[in-house]
Amino acid sequence: MKHFKHIFSALAIFLTTSATGQTTVMDIIAGSPDHSSLRAALFQEGLNTVLSDASAEFTVFAPTNASFDALADALGTDLNGILALPNLSDVLTYHVIGAAVPAANVTNGAIVDAVSTTNTLKLTKTSAGSVYANQAMVVGADLTADNGVVHSVDAVLLPYETVVDVAIDNGFNALATAVITAELMPALTEPLAEYTVFAPTDQAFEDLADIFEIPFEDLFSPESITPEELAQVLIYHVLGGEVLAADVTNGAIINSLSQINDLKLTVKNSGEAFVNQAQITATDIMSANGVVHVLDGVLLPNETVVDVAIDNGFSTLATAVITAELMPALTDPFSLFTVFAPTNDAFDALAAALGTDLAGVLALPNLADVLLYHVVGAPVTSDILVAGPVTTLNGSDITVDLSNGVMINDATVTTADVFADNGVVHIIDGVLLPPSAGINEATDEFVNVYPNPAVNTIQFDGNESYSYSIVNALGQVVSEGTTSNQSVAVSNLKNGMYTLELNNANGSLTSKFFKR
Structure with a gap:
């Protein structure tokens, strides 16, 4: 039966060949029983004449009828509802590239311009040889015409800004490279999904390379980390739902897309927020399929x-x-x-x-x-x-x-x-009580310091000037001086726990802080 179906499709394409004797990408689409919904949409928007231009050159990612049905179901409508979309022409031209690109020429991570100028297409070629345009997999490649090539795909592409676009457009180059390397682009460009992404900066990935003592350019190589391990690290940064900054609560333990470990959220009294050890430095960068929060560190799904x-x-x-x-x-x-x-x-x-x-x-x-x-x-x-x-x-x-x-x-x-x-x-079987800072120390004078953990500087509440000492865990004074604008530099300290001691004529204040 499949044999007769293929003969019928080929015959249909032959019968719809252009009057010039050349076969166009529109002929291929019009002659395919599995693309009748696409054909109807193209004719309605007058794009059939564009794709029938024998002097032009196109690549068309052609969604199947089942793809249009799935989109209609997701939007709570039917094919007529899809055909009534006000941006239908933009959606359709988002499936078209103004050049012929056979499947063999697709490179993993290529970002290419579509005929639609609303967004770019993100191409993936997996290690197994599968080809994707955004979230849509090519299920029938290289249907060749005289003016280009048609690739049949299993989903309708929507030119929405996704969390991937946020990363690319905001200079998260290392994160984008990691997503491409781990072949996660199809998942994260799904336009109808909903994600929260905790996005490490380029500096965070550079710091990670330094910690592991490998060159930054080798950070994502198979010799440093397998693609499967890299994918687990990356999806540990992703939640399967939208969580805005205002929704984050201190001590929340939430599931990431990784099944290896949970994420632990902290919101300090100072207002600083953390995911595990990494501080959130920017929040609520919105996209059509979720929200991105920026981190100053890379998260690992290790058991702590x-x-x-x-x-x-x-x-x-x-x-x-x-x-x-x-x-x-x-x-x-x-x-x-x-x-x-x-x-x-x-x-x-x-x-x-x-x-x-x-x-x-x-x-x-x-x-x-x-x-x-x-x-x-x-x-x-x-x-x-x-x-x-x-x-x-x-x-x-x-x-x-x-x-x-x-x-x-x-x-x-x-x-x-x-x-x-x-x-x-x-x-x-017992709680240990510090001998020099006993449980009756409720009357001692403490000062709130932030950020804590600190990287470059710590600040403290108040408006007075102090002389300060920083004491390490061995009781050694490792830094001292006079405060400036309620701020003390700590960038030269080694990682670890320290005590800040502040003194002036009005008394003494102390606080613990962690340097990382």
Whole structure:
């Protein structure tokens, strides 16, 4: 039966050949029973005469009848509704290139001008040999005419601005290159989809290359990362729905298109927002198929010490980390940590000892200080743990006692060596309290600093001048001077946790911050 169908199609094309004796791309479309909807649309808009011009040259991506039916269903209409679209002529000319491009000449990532000037076409050629124009796959290639070539495609192209256009038009060159390399262009140019894309800047990708100590130009090469791994990294930056900046809440854990891991969102009291460790630097760049937010870092779907806490039911610890705005620091896939993780019962016992409840514990003004007293800035597994003092990111030492099991101060390690990609977690049965910044430090003077984590400078609230000292986790003064405009430069500091100490005639202020 298929054999007779092909004979019929060929005969139909022969019978509709132009009077000049030449076959045009319009003849091919008009003679194809599977493109009658396209034929009707072209005749209605008077474009049949254009495509019948034997002296011109065209490539036509020709949607099948099923493609028009699918578009009609998506728009809640029928073919007559499609034919009544006010921009139908623009839609149709978006399927046409003013040159003959056989499938063999299509290169992956080519961005070409259509006859429509509303948008460009994004071409994909996969490693398996499949060819796409935007989201539409070529299902019948190289139907050759004397004035060009027709490629039958399985979807109607719409000249809408997509999240891919936002990336291209706003200079996200590395991201665009990565999307092309991972062959994700067809998915992200789907005009009727809805996405949120967290888009790393070019500098973020350059920083990633520096971290991995590879040349930037080799960052997306198969020797550095397989196409499958690259695709997983990229779709980890994408949500299957539209999330505006106003919708982001502190501590939200949301699903990305990657099934490997969730995204952890942070909104600080200062208004700064983060996705995992990366700060959102620009928001709500809108397109027809979603919204783009700009990031200063690349996200990796690695399991972190935060994931260990969440996945193993440490709900109070996770809530405390969120409340203390430490999620960006501890989800950093490029840092390594040891976390001594108190159980939920341990936090309950602390609340009882203080005559309060968990809300009271979470309201402690030095909560971040307490939590950082549970974190060491390097991976320390049980087989290399030795008795004695160990400096934490708080700046104070914990004491390891191996004489009867493993004790950290007065807490017992009940489970050791729960591994994450950015460190190791040891479960303990008590909350550790810093000796130099105890739980009764509620009356101490703290100052809010931001951004935190910081890269180049930190700022603090107030309008007074101070002399300042920055102290590292070993208690060493690594920077000092006089503040200027409530700002202190930190770009020369190594990554890690620091204490800022401010002093003037009116008193002293302190705060912890993380440099990355």
